[in-house]
Amino acid sequence: MIVVGISAYYHDSAAALIRDGVIVAAAQEERFTRKKHDPAFPKQALEYCLSAAGISIDQVDHVAFYDKPFLKFERLLETYLAFAPRGFSSFRLALPVWLREKLFLKSLLAKELKAFSANIDWESKLLFGEHHQSHAASAFFPSPFDEAAVLTLDGVGEWATSSLAIGRGKKLEVIKEIHFPHSLGLLYSAFTYHLGFKVNSGEYKVMGLAPYGTPRFTDQIFEHLMDVKDDGSFRLDMKYFDYCAGLTMTNDHFSQLFNLPVRKSEDALTQVHMDMAASLQAATETVVLKLAAAIAQETGMKNLCLAGGVALNCVANGKLFKQGTFEKIWVQPAAGDAGGALGAALAAYHGYLDLPRESCTSYDRMQGSYLGPQFEQSEIERRLKAAGAQFEILSDEALIEACASDLDRGHALGWFQGRMEFGPRALGGRSILGDARSASMQSTLNLKVKFRESFRPFAPAVLREDVQNWFDYDADSPYMLMVAEVHSSKRIAVPEAEKALFGIEKLKVARSEIPAVTHVDYSARIQTVTADTNPKYHQLLSQFKAKTGCPVLVNTSFNVRGEPIVNTPEEAFKCFMGTDIERLAIGNCYLRKERQDPALKISYENAFELD
Template structure:
């Protein structure tokens, strides 16, 4: 009889659910994709229902339910922090306590009530409810689906219960905790402090800070290392809490921080100045140095050839690329849902392998299955919706569709691409994507300003056939989850003129850097997704068709959404996003729609106010 484990992460940010059956990942999804509220932290009712449906089970058929952290330990950390900083922390103590006393302290009973309401079961008849440690959930999500029998595991995030950085040894079906750095000393919160200070939103704008960094100069590195961060040779560190407010207040940084960097935090939504670019470059450089030192130390201590990464900081793909190029490991593997959403999956895998002591057989395969773990829709279901709203379309089989799409793309059209199962994690990987021709000089600005409605400096990523990646980029291995940055190969680059080299900041943006300018960042790098026939055959065959037409085996790939909106999940959401933006075509499975053929689209009110900007 098979055993099914349901993992849940909720109540902080990025709620999610995951279903593991006999050690195999059957389904996983974030709640935001169903509620359309980005980073939704509520009980993941819709994600749970989806996982159960995908697994063909009711809640009564589940053997264990597991929550991804231990709320009582987290409460202890809050209390100890407030006491340690008393009386300074009183304001945030007063703000946090009602929520804790009402909801989070009694999380076990809250979860049972929600699960009973979802299933119709009496609370006494629910499956056993377990609680895993936050960083153990991260570590499990990184190691257990990885291809390795033995690996070091490094988890870096804001904070779990106490840990902000933790090191583990993964062997077979066991994870052994080695050491950790505890709150308030946190690389994730340091990076978030600078996210806040440069005018971006904490817990969602960190990747913007990373994207802004190449436009600046690392002018503030010494200042950061002298005043904010005591960094040791082995990568361990302590923060100087005199400059930070997050342990006790309602903001990330304080007046001392402002004085150090010569002014108050940058106002949200105002264009970044050269100062913000230089600050972004500086904290990115410091972060990379910390991560590289930690990775080397872990290698010295554990002597493993492989490294697995998870936690929100593991989404820093520039740092990941440097670990791969400069670090001592044969290879690294990063959990694509590295943040709290992935904790649901890690908790479920931890129960299977550690609590139930079930063996694990690493065979060199990546068991995330491309991270295509969400819902999918048939041609029939798509047609039903389009017929209902009287939207004109044609249905074309793959053999004719792929060459047709290649021609559409080569003519500099932008396509909404909706097929197969939705991705788990923050990146669109060819299930729910917006795609375009990377050779186009106008594509980056068209996609940013007319389709995504977001900041002009934001870079786009290439999706490339795995076999061709080394011909275009300085990388010799798979990067299926868009979590590694690598330089464009020298023969593909366009050298800058002496006049162009004098440009500063955002002025650099419109200077083409390579044969594929739409995906080449100002420092000649790109955030790479390798596409594999085994995990996404249709996306792979589209790239093949485009290559046979243009001799270029890659496309621009960005997530199918506008700024502030979660990635689309259903055909209805895909069509709505298509009609609201200046996309030219939409393809859903085998169904092709041209914008010029669609009826006029009208909505009451300004739809852009529907989403809170991230």
């Protein structure tokens, strides 16, 4: 039985394919089109999934879409009527799109699928799951648990913005919901907008900005914006928000409450912006912890799964893990809308088709989230030659030795190995790596490689067997979705004179033996690496440890700011030549920057729209 899942037409469109309950492939359309957060029908992602499965589309039994457009349209209409006439300008812009495309999504999807094969009655093969059902399925079914509570938190699906589901075996039932417009995800997006970042893409910047500030506005959030009960349920005061009826997220009441206008993206970040980010993050953590505590008490479940965009808030996840409300927590690595494609396929397979779910025999069923395209060595060599690259072909052992030595010398290394990751994080398949011990590596990668804001922190990749020696954490975190503090034994006392530094200046002070991955509050977004899911990556970390005594590397995604993560060898080479990355390893091809043709160097800094 083959089921394809599709998410599309909002942001982060994706396709996923499962065969007999096993995840075969999953990818986001942006990786192929090179348009960040591409919302279009995932034509190329679907082509890849079919190719990875070695099948034609005629062999697909069902195609599952990740939400129900009629319910979403119902919410749109009811919301506009509730706020009329104030929402007319927004309504006037949205309605033609809905009437032309989204309301008749079944026929639109069938038309897209007929481009693959015109002889199939696609409408009879199409299934539609509710948005939060898809999210919950993406979290529970790939998890290692036979039973678990599933908490989904995002902006909004059809009506639901927060939901609780219970998963047992192949059964998954949503039992509670909080409905639009009351949304923790939209609250976070409202602050993201007000702080001058892009909604649906800049939320993680707000999370990264928070440690520079003091949460002095948290009381105002709970007094004016949000009423939170003891069980974590909440309501927002819509007086301060404009996303129901207007064209912006916040309004003048919001600005007056904080005595702060909407920041323009080019304006400097001040302490008040950092304090607002810190306050929002603190409020978010309070709600998540209260929700989790109430769920544990109500359900008696020992395991928790998380999905939805808010589940990518790894700081809140880390606090939840530390609180110990649940014995085990598993977060879907593609927790946002892209993961809805996978969830829709799994919900259709186990729910609609009532087919069995086998017991998990490994860490989980996601295969390390390495579910995207890969390239054979001969194909890599052919593509690099065509691109004009100069490279050596090394054995696995020689490649690992050369790369570990490069990292020890302070070089930035492009690392393109195996299958591409599914989800927003690079996990050692399409990564840029650096020496975590280097005091200058954080600013070097931000300014000379990523071309992005200097305040943004980087994540450590650490050998799983060593994580407890370097961080206050002793568990798996393969998807970079848990934040913990650097171990006290690895910290460095900050000189008294430097404690008074303002905002981003704080990051210039080395706070630990691994300053490149230590945030100003000693936190780090951990990725644990094991030999079973990524042996080559594990070998590199092990070799670096053998040379230096340190089992930790900087790991950031292989792209520049505003660009999707690289997908092909050509894209990796282009990024290599347009940045200050000094070494590149693609398969067993090893490239040195100084041996490349200078004429191939490109200006990459302004190649993509800023995220």
